[in-house]
Amino acid sequence: MIRTIVVDDEQPARELLREFLAAHEDVEIVAECANGFEAVKAAGQHEPDLMLLDIQMPKLDGFEVLSLLDRAPIVVFVTAYDEYAIRAFEVHALDYLLKPVSEERLARVLDRVREQLARPVPPSTGGLAAALRAKPLQRIVVKDDDGSIHVVPIGKVDFVEAADDTIVIATAGNRLRKQQPIGELAGDLDPTRFVRIHRSYLLNIDRLERVELYAKDSRVAILRDGSRLPVSRSGYARLRELL
Amino acid sequence: MSTGRAIPFFTVAIVTVAALAASTALLWRDDVALTSVLATGALPSLLLGFMTFAARYLCRAMPLRTTGWGRLLVTHGATATIASTLWIAAWTAAAAGVDTGDAWRPLFILGLLLYLGAVMVHYLMLEVELAREAEEAALRYRVLAREAELRAFKAQVDPHFLFNSLNAVASLCGSRPHDAREMAQKLAEFYRLILRLGSMERITLAEEIDLVTRYLAIEKVRFGDRLTTNIAVDDGAAECLVPPLLLQPLVENAVRHGIASVVEGGAVDIVASLHDGKLRISIDNPADPDRLDAKGEGVGLQNAAGRLRAVSDGKASVHAAEDDGRFHVAIELPR
Numbered sequence: 254m255i256r257t258i259v260v261d262d263e264q265p266a267r268e269l270l271r272e273f274l275a276a277h278e279d280v281e282i283v284a285e286c287a288n289g290f291e292a293v294k295a296a297g298q299h300e301p302d303l304m305l306l307d308i309q310m311p312k313l314d315g316f317e318v319l320s321l322l323d324r325a326p327i328v329v330f331v332t333a334y335d336e337y338a339i340r341a342f343e344v345h346a347l348d349y350l351l352k353p354v355s356e357e358r359l360a361r362v363l364d365r366v367r368e369q370l371a372r373p374v375p376p377s378t379g380g381l382a383a384a385l386r387a388k389p390l391q392r393i394v395v396k397d398d399d400g401s402i403h404v405v406p407i408g409k410v411d412f413v414e415a416a417d418d419t420i421v422i423a424t425a426g427n428r429l430r431k432q433q434p435i436g437e438l439a440g441d442l443d444p445t446r447f448v449r450i451h452r453s454y455l456l457n458i459d460r461l462e463r464v465e466l467y468a469k470d471s472r473v474a475i476l477r478d479g480s481r482l483p484v485s486r487s488g489y490a491r492l493r494e495l496l
Numbered sequence: 497m498s499t500g501r502a503i504p505f506f507t508v509a510i511v512t513v514a515a516l517a518a519s520t521a522l523l524w525r526d527d528v529a530l531t532s533v534l535a536t537g538a539l540p541s542l543l544l545g546f547m548t549f550a551a552r553y554l555c556r557a558m559p560l561r562t563t564g565w566g567r568l569l570v571t572h573g574a575t576a577t578i579a580s581t582l583w584i585a586a587w588t589a590a591a592a593g594v595d596t597g598d599a600w601r602p603l604f605i606l607g608l609l610l611y612l613g614a615v616m617v618h619y620l621m622l623e624v625e626l627a628r629e630a631e632e633a634a635l636r637y638r639v640l641a642r643e644a645e646l647r648a649f650k651a652q653v654d655p656h657f658l659f660n661s662l663n664a665v666a667s668l669c670g671s672r673p674h675d676a677r678e679m680a681q682k683l684a685e686f687y688r689l690i691l692r693l694g695s696m697e698r699i700t701l702a703e704e705i706d707l708v709t710r711y712l713a714i715e716k717v718r719f720g721d722r723l724t725t726n727i728a729v730d731d732g733a734a735e736c737l738v739p740p741l742l743l744q745p746l747v748e749n750a751v752r753h754g755i756a757s758v759v760e761g762g763a764v765d766i767v768a769s770l771h772d773g774k775l776r777i778s779i780d781n782p783a784d785p786d787r788l789d790a791k792g793e794g795v796g797l798q799n800a801a802g803r804l805r806a807v808s809d810g811k812a813s814v815h816a817a818e819d820d821g822r823f824h825v826a827i828e829l830p831r
Contacts, residue, residue, distance in 0.1 A: 269663060
């Protein structure tokens with residue numbers, strides 16, 4: 254059986270997919286989700302083989318949902334916007350369906366899904382998360398250990414600190430931990446807004462108050478809220494270049 | 497235009513009369529009857545008059561702005577000499593038997609001056625004509641520019657609205673065929689209305705509200721309980737004339753970027769009323785402040801503002817504000 258999750262914020266759109274899928278005896282719908290949060294949760298619970306994923310949804314869009322999945326199923330995007338098609342392939346989606354959805358097209362897509370599942374080695378999802386982020390990033394999505402999801406608009410990030418293989422995203426009065434190398438995040442952010450001031454620190458330059466000399470060749474950035482962050486020599490050079 | 501066309505004939509008449517008067521003054525002596533002098537001078541004077549008329553075509557062929565001074569002087573000098581010589585010759589021929597004495601000298605100079613004066617009048621007229629044409633062209637251009645501006649600002653329904661709605665129709669076909677037919681009908685009516693209203697100069701606010709009500713009814717099928725609407729329009733406001741499709745793109749924004757960005761949805765509130773002779777319309781809806789496409793949605797707003805400016809000569813205003821998870825657009829326009 255192809256265990257499938259259908260994600261769309263419009264009920265009639267889910268209904269149509271359900272009706273079309275009913276014709277395929279080897280497809281079982283294990284969950285129907287009306288938004289991205291439900292989708293991430295359901296994917297964790299059901300570990301589906303296939304996800305039919307709408308892109309335009311409130312709070313978390315389809316790409317963000319995909320980035321939050323620990324174990325990505327085969328993904329087929331369903332959207333009215335064909336300009337997403339190229340991006341869908343960039344994120345290694347198996348295929349995409351345009352609305353209004355055609356029954357025959359869905360059948361062909363399912364054939365590809367069956368082929369994919371029949372392969373001895375399931376498709377690698379490595380690098381998926383990195384590839385799918387729209388650049389520059391507008392929001393960072395984080396999933397807590399308890400499964401709750403945080404959406405942080407870039408403008409609210411004060412700085413990002415690296416700690417081993419995780420990063421800590423600092424916003425006003427909150428710290429969010431995420432499993433991601435700091436260099437990867439730095440590459441996704443707008444380089445005119447975020448500066449790598451130190452090997453372990455990414456700073457939102459809007460938050461910078463001033464830079465002080467701390468010791469010979471060593472400086473400290475003082476933020477508007479009073480926080481102090483180390484600035485390396487090359488970090489200082491990058492900062493000066495930007496300012 | 498009629499005075500413009502009449503001027504060359506005035507010139508001919510004036511030159512003829514002036515030539516006749518001057519030559520009569522020169523030649524009339526006590527021993528000759530005035531009538532016979534006039535009769536003798538009439539034809540040569542008329543000839544000179546018509547030659548100045550011909551000068552008009554020469555002036556047209558050699559516009560002041562593009563012709564060199566040398567060429568102007570030589571050409572007009574030569575034609576003036578020819579014209580004046582002909583006029584003297586005509587005089588002499590006509591006055592056979594009358595002693596013209598040395599009168600030909602002042603007559604020749606008179607002919608020259610009259611011809612050259614007529615040339616100057618023609619150039620003056622041509623300049624006036626050119627200035628008026630330029631003014632007309634500028635006016636035509638302004639009208640065209642205004643039309644282009646309005647066309648550019650013309651509201652366009654987001655095509656994805658159609659794709660999504662057709663997807664909903666396809667869905668309803670399976671479970672609720674009756675509703676599917678109704679939805680197809682609603683879509684057709686909506687687009688028909690867009691075509692009809694969009695081609696008009698002004699429509700009543702009531703018609704515009706009817707259009708957005710139909711739009712919202714279609715979106716309601718897709719969004720279900722996530723979309724509710726409250727529309728309150730005063731009787732006086734409903735009769736006001738507005739540019740067509742003024743509210744449609746704004747209400748579309750309210751759904752596409754507002755309701756669609758909020759998980760639980762909410763209400764789109766539209767209120768229109770008259771205050772001190774001004775029509776005030778407000779559109780209010782919930783919107784996620786962290787939505788992804790916040791930047792791209794200004795287009796509908798800019799278009800509405802631009803169209804309002806274009807049709808109201810700057811007397812109307814559009815203001816947008818966002819706070820506390822709600823998006824608010826306020827329009828004010830003179831009645």
